[in-house]
Amino acid sequence: MVFTGIVEEIGKVGSLDKEETHLLLSIFAKQVLQDLHIGDSIAVNGVCLTVCSFDDQSFVVGISPETLRRTNLEQLKEASPVNLERALSAQGRFGGHIVQGHVDGVGTIRSMYPEGDSLWFWVDTTREIAAFVVEKGYIAVDGTSLTVCATQDCSFQFMLVAYTQQHVILPQKQVGDQVNLEVDILGKYVKQFIKQD
Known part of the structure; x- marks a missing residue:
């Protein structure tokens, strides 16, 4: 799926x-x-x-x-x-990125703050998950396809535009809450390929 x-x-x-x-x-x-x-x-x-x-x-x-x-x-x-x-149907439009629904682990919201009509988040996670999180890459947070805006050690930042804020649960979360994380599957395949060389 x-x-x-x-x-x-x-x-x-x-x-x-x-x-x-x-x-x-x-x-x-x-x-x-x-x-x-x-x-x-x-x-x-x-x-x-x-x-x-x-x-x-x-x-x-x-x-x-x-x-x-x-x-x-x-x-x-x-x-x-x-x-x-x-799950995506055969005739469906592909609007986000490839998400399997196989969560890698959880992260913890470190901060949330507005900028204009946007809402910024910093999320802390494990070193194992952070290794696959890259700036301008994709990550699924509680099932929402998002672009990583910045990374720092075992943390990453993303932003929600006004429309997205109205259609996902992330704005209802609080600092300290956990979120499900699924990293981009392409990064996992690259790591596995490198290990086999």
Whole structure:
């Protein structure tokens, strides 16, 4: 499955039910329910999850322990807002960058500040993730395709324009909150290729 990092809508968590081996998460939505089928993939805050069931108001996905360890999904509560994107269809337009929905880990928001109608963020992350983050490169933050504006040690900066602020959950976050991070897959392939030489 491939996503673009262009969030389709902001959904709302309905319930979180802990099962023996996984977590069942129900999410209220509208747009992503159109033409939905059991087994379809939906990125929830950038995490590729499989639809187990749905009705005309919500859908349910299962979350494995490994996914909970690598992402911020365990921090969700009832009514938490979440970014939603369906997998790219064959006839769909590709508006962001290649996003797999395979989150590499989390980052922590260090600062948020406005400049005109733009909103700037600095995010701290691990050295392993930071190694793949480059200025003017792509990164998916909670499933949103963004351009890296600057890097510094194990931190990076990005900016949201006014339109994006109205269509993703990032402006609702606070300093200290965690965000899901997926680095550009091209960087991973380059590193693997170099290792084999």
